[in-house]
Amino acid sequence: MTVLQSKVPDGPLADKWTQHKNKLKLVAPNNKRKYNVIVVGTGLAGAAAAASLGEMGYNVKAFCYQDSARRAHSIAAQGGINAAKNYPNDGDSVWRLFYDTIKGGDFRSREANVYRLAEVSNNIIDQCVAQGVPFAREYGGLLANRTFGGAQVSRTFYARGQTGQQLLLGAYSALMRQVKKGKVKVFPRREMLDLVNADGAARGIITRNMVTGELERHAADAVLVCTGGYGNAYYLSTNAMGCNVTAAWRCHKRGAFFANPCFTQIHPTCIPVSGDYQSKLTLMSESLRNDGRVWVPKNKDDKRPPGQIPEEDRDYYLERRYPAFGNMVPRDVASRAAKDRCDAGYGVGETGMAVYLDFKRAIEEQGKEAIEAKYGNLFHMYKKITDEDPYEVPMRIYPAVHYTMGGLWVDYNLESTIPGLFVLGEANFSDHGANRLGASALMQGLADGYFVSPYTVGNHLAQTTPGEIGTDHDAFEAVEQEVQGRIDKLLSIKGNRSVDSFHRELGKIMWNKCGMARNAQGLKEAIEEIRSLRWAYWENVNVTGRGNQLNQELEKAGRVADFLEYGELMCRDALAREESCGGHFREEYQTEENEAKRDDEHFCHVAAWEYQGDDKEPIRHQEELKFENVELTTRSYK
């Protein structure tokens, strides 16, 4: 018997959420103002949840490390958001969106959660349109759609290449409205450094005011962690520089289980690494694969410029290997195929670690203007970074760490193993299994924020006495002292290596040994290497400046310290999962055609890790995944 209770309600799949909502406990309108809720992170999930809970009447405190709630990294999402509206009349339905998402995740997510996601997807589009989000439209004034990977229907709503920006600004504006009404108080430039539990439930957080350096205590009747993913464990990723695992990791160390930490999405179309000084990688939206064709030269030694390589000497390897989906195969498949070509010596560009993404045919067929209207800002960005014009020469792209499907374990209510601690958006593990389909992250963040958590958090609050534990409780004192101790320790080491140099080194270990392809030998080595790096860190890091002032080195130092612990758990999880599925590709487990080989008999489960102490091995729990409505099949995009 597992300790993990998913709390998935009984009944037919399509009725579960409705039935569940009918049974959730409610807080009466006049009692809502007695409850305080903390929301950490103001991306799509956090901003949507904070605004919605404020509208309902709860007192909300929202925290973000940026200077404004509008800058959370959801803003950088480019391509779009899925919904099962079936406006193009191409046969889409809630069932199909559900099925594509669960298949795209390689059958490693919970049926009921994914179905609910598909079910509320249409409400999200309605809500965003009502907020004034300027989605792309057809000449008749109705909403436009485009196609994304892993689907054979057009169900992606978009706002040029800036969909995340527009959706986040919609949620942010709803949040600002609640700030004006006094229902939400936003605390910008605050970093959550720990979670405070008392009497068996989450009761608040300790934050550092990043301007003054002061530690602050905040108590609440529920804590919502919406702090995004852990892609920056790899140092180079498409994440923002500040994205980190600290809030989630601190919750883990306070008792929240961490699920599937090895599930990382390596996005196929990013601008390749150009030098050692590189600080981040930039994504080129998956939507580009609608019109762009991926290829490498057929001959390894063909060093001609791409424009001079004739059609017959080009290998459109995605179209060749996957004729049914062609360039629109899911991300994990496209990434591995690119790695496969580059490892085999067919890569292009100075480093040989890139493939072409070519728009020549699309420009010939549709005209430059049509392409510009769809992807103008992406082409502009590409040119800024590379100094090459993608209207003239093909883009050079290579996979990069982008999104993390793993996260804190949550039940159907999005509640973690700590009562009162809810986890939303990318920070939880729940909906994308082992691989996320394009345009599904925005959908999930907003689903969790607007349409799931407002119900399920209320259910928790209805069973909680408001304001039971205040910031004067001993638990706050104890946790604050621990946090202060960590800060003092980091500042006192005064070694001779910068924080960034450790972070880069960790990133290299993770990328080489826990990246697009993993094997047992490499993972075991990685665990040892990370341990020694962590030891070196606490002996030799140089954190300049003081704790009682704005100190960006100190901010980074705390985050990197946590990545150095978390990276080990990622490798452990990858080592324990002896199968290949989605973005987790274990070299030992592949088909003759080099496709991922799942082992449903032994690994059709969620792995959720329980922290046991710094010097102890964590415990791996399993939540078995039951598929009552879909048949487990080998994922094929051929």
Added chain:
Amino acid sequence: MVAMKIILHIWRQDGPETKGAFKTYQLDGVSPHMSFLEMLDVLNEKLISNNEEPVVFEHDCREGICGCCGLMINGQAHGPDHETTACQLHMRKFKEGDHIWIEPWRAGAFPVIRDLMVDRSALDRIMQAGGYVSVNTGNAPEANTTIIPKQNADDSFDAATCIGCGACVAACKNASAMLFVSAKVSQFALLPQGQPERSTRVENMLNQMDKEGFGGCTNTNECEAACPAGISVENIARLNREFIAATLTSKK
């Protein structure tokens, strides 16, 4: 391409109350492929290895969309490249031996926090004054019941792409936030969803802008030239029309 040597003159200021000054640093081995912020990373690595405090500057996404970064580079907001944030500016725009002057945004409404980092919370408060459509979660009708002519939707989108970086304020001799305010007012004025609050929105946002200590607009269009998101001053013209219409019909 060959690595360059550049001379940096950077504004250093320990805190809001302390006096700041330019400090000069020489940096060798700058690759033309580096972004401007990666060049500052390299400088900071060097400072840390000398046990000096690194330069504080704001940045996050480094792909030109979050609006965090904002530097006056040789007197230009976000530097010399058109429609480009500082994080997307690349060192290939500079040459061997160049002197580069880097300052924070200069505006009364944006007090300096440290070095190149300023407090832009005034922009959030302008948004709180009316930069939204009042619709609660769950209130929304079916999306395609609202039909919006493509042209309006496109124009609204163009205004909505403002990244809130504050370059318009920094570039303006009056430190006016008119371009920022006009972008949000325009986005909603062009959409049916924005109509019910059309008048109150423009009045409240402009009032808040004044309260925060931003200056007025004298149509010098520096804001448009500096804007990395390409927001047009046509939006300011629309804002003025909206404001006049609102005051004429105001019931206050």
